[in-house]
Amino acid sequence: MTTAIETTAIETRHLGKRYRGRWALTDCTLSIPAGRVVGLVGPNGAGKTTLLNLATGHLAPDSGSIAILGGRPGSGSGQLARVGFVAQDTPTYLGLSIADHLRLGARLNPHWDRPYAERRIARLGLDPRRKAGRLSGGQRAQLALTIAIAKRPELLILDEPVAALDPLARREFLDELADAVAERATTVMLSSHLVSDLEGFCDYLIVITASRIRAAGPVNELLAAHNAAAGPDSAPADLEDLVLAHMGRAAQWESAQREAAYPEVETQR
Numbered sequence: 001m002t003t004a005i006e007t008t009a010i011e012t013r014h015l016g017k018r019y020r021g022r023w024a025l026t027d028c029t030l031s032i033p034a035g036r037v038v039g040l041v042g043p044n045g046a047g048k049t050t051l052l053n054l055a056t057g058h059l060a061p062d063s064g065s066i067a068i069l070g071g072r073p074g075s076g077s078g079q080l081a082r083v084g085f086v087a088q089d090t091p092t093y094l095g096l097s098i099a100d101h102l103r104l105g106a107r108l109n110p111h112w113d114r115p116y117a118e119r120r121i122a123r124l125g126l127d128p129r130r131k132a133g134r135l136s137g138g139q140r141a142q143l144a145l146t147i148a149i150a151k152r153p154e155l156l157i158l159d160e161p162v163a164a165l166d167p168l169a170r171r172e173f174l175d176e177l178a179d180a181v182a183e184r185a186t187t188v189m190l191s192s193h194l195v196s197d198l199e200g201f202c203d204y205l206i207v208i209t210a211s212r213i214r215a216a217g218p219v220n221e222l223l224a225a226h227n228a229a230a231g232p233d234s235a236p237a238d239l240e241d242l243v244l245a246h247m248g249r250a251a252q253w254e255s256a257q258r259e260a261a262y263p264e265v266e267t268q269r
């Protein structure tokens with residue numbers, strides 16, 4: 001008999017990152033099971049990119065710890081092969097063609113899915129001979145996303161992956177991503193400002209504001225707790241209501257903190 005063991009994809013303990021004395025991420029403790037599709041939401045400057053860069057090993061923590069698939073982020077080729085990452089600015093090699101990028105992907109990644117990559121580029125109507133520097137911002141994002149999925153990682157980390165895509169391309173990409181992750185039980189963590197796009201797609205939510213995690217957990221549990229607190233007379237909340245409620249509470253808390261720290265400034269307003 002085999003026993004299903006739920007492994008942890010991302011584990012952080014009091015994780016923190018500071019830039020020139022200011023905390024961009026503070027006291028972040030998370031335990032995200034493998035196989036989840038995690039939406040990371042929060043306002044500009046909240047700390048989303050900082051958390052994702054700590055998870056990929058592009059940044060080192062200033063406090064606490066982080067483990068990715070049981071290992072240190074970005075440590076060695078084995079660990080790198082297990083994690084796919086598309087940064088916010090979807091970097092590509094501007095002087096290389098799309099075909100060059102796919103060849104490079106094949107050479108660098110042990111589980112490279114060549115048919116998938118070629119099919120997706122063809123479906124997008126992109127000429128493989130085109131240099132990345134001659135693609136539009138959205139097309140470059142599509143190339144970077146194709147490479148990240150074709151790598152067939154165990155964990156896919158995407159920083160605002162749909163920001164550069166038009167609404168139809170956004171929907172198609174998220175549908176395709178949902179299929180790809182369901183097929184292989186890939187864990188995905190993606191940040192987005194477009195909460196409506198995450199509805200029905202993410203099954204785990206992290207809300208972060210002003211460098212702190214305000215809510216983290218399975219979407220159905222967070223929604224159930226929110227609806228129970230709102231009472232039977234309130235309409236059931238959707239993901240957007242949930243995020244706005246957490247952000248609203250956090251904003252009130254931050255304002256109270258500021259008032260306590262600088263009482264004269266607040267009363268002069």
Ligand SMILES: Nc1ncnc2c1ncn2[C@@H]1O[C@H](COP(=O)(O)OP(=O)(O)OP(=O)(O)O)[C@@H](O)[C@H]1O
Nearest residue numbers: 019020023024042043044045046047048049050051
């Ligand atoms: N290299 C850096 N040097 C100094 N401060 C930085 C640096 N990178 C980020 N910060 C600061 O850290 C905080 C968190 O930034 P981060 O990029 O993680 O936010 P974010 O939630 O991803 O924002 P956005 O939604 O605008 O992309 C911000 O206050 C930002 O100004």
